[in-house]
Amino acid sequence: MTKVNLDLPPELFSARRLAPDDFVRDMRLAAAIYWYQKAEISQEKAAQITGLSHRDFLTALFREKARQ
Helix, strand or coil, rough: CCCCCCCHHHHHHHHHCCHEEEEEEEHHHHHHHHHHHHHCCCHHHHHHHCCCCHHHHHHHHHHHHHHH
């Protein structure tokens, strides 16, 4: 697996009230949903990016759509 390192200011984590691991999980989900909605990746690929099962990704996707 390829790793990507991001330099982020510590205030970002406190502003979002997330631990770094939770922040990364949130970023992966946000990116996967964004790319899926733009039809750049499939549901299966999006689930793989997030580390979720296909069913759990769909649940997260529908939850996000309900917030919009």
